[in-house]
Amino acid sequence: xxxxxxxxxxxxxxxxxxxxxxxxxxxxxxxxxxxxxxxxxxxxxxxxxxxxxxxxxxxxxxxxxxxxxxxxxxxxxxxxxxxxxxxxxxxxxxxxxxxxxxxxxxxxxxxxxxxxxxxxxxxxxxxxxxxx
Numbered sequence: 387x388x389x390x391x392x393x394x395x396x397x398x399x400x401x402x403x404x405x406x407x408x409x410x411x412x413x414x415x416x417x418x419x420x421x422x423x424x425x426x427x428x429x430x431x432x433x434x435x436x437x438x439x440x441x442x443x444x445x446x447x448x449x450x451x452x453x454x455x456x457x458x459x460x461x462x463x464x465x466x467x468x469x470x471x472x473x474x475x476x477x478x479x480x481x482x483x484x485x486x487x488x489x490x491x492x493x494x495x496x497x498x499x500x501x502x503x504x505x506x507x508x509x510x511x512x513x514x515x516x517x518x
Contacts, residue, residue: 456516460490470514472507491517
């Protein structure tokens with residue numbers, strides 16, 4: 387190192403410091419926590435456009451029950467019946483078929499007579515369904 391001038395030593399030292407500093411900064415940025423990115427996709431055949439919270443462009447009808455809303459079992463169509471918890475497409479059709487065959491429901495408890503609806507589902511429906 388005797389044949390390297392003092393100026394060259396200072397430049398070499400500054401270059402080494404710069405390389406160490408930028409390498410450390412790069413590694414610190416790379417290991418820093420990144421925010422999560424979540425993407426969601428719909429599998430619907432038709433893409434409804436959201437118009438309000440809880441409602442879609444399919445006639446402006448909500449996809450789920452609104453707070454305090456009750457569904458009348460005697461007047462609800464299949465779409466509205468599917469909004470009830472535990473009721474899918476088949477059970478909604480079974481409720482409509484039962485209503486057409488036996489007349490209007492006299493009480494919510496009469497849902498127990500519909501095929502596919504047992505005590506567990508009936509208990510979950512009591513606060514969301516009504517008759518008349």
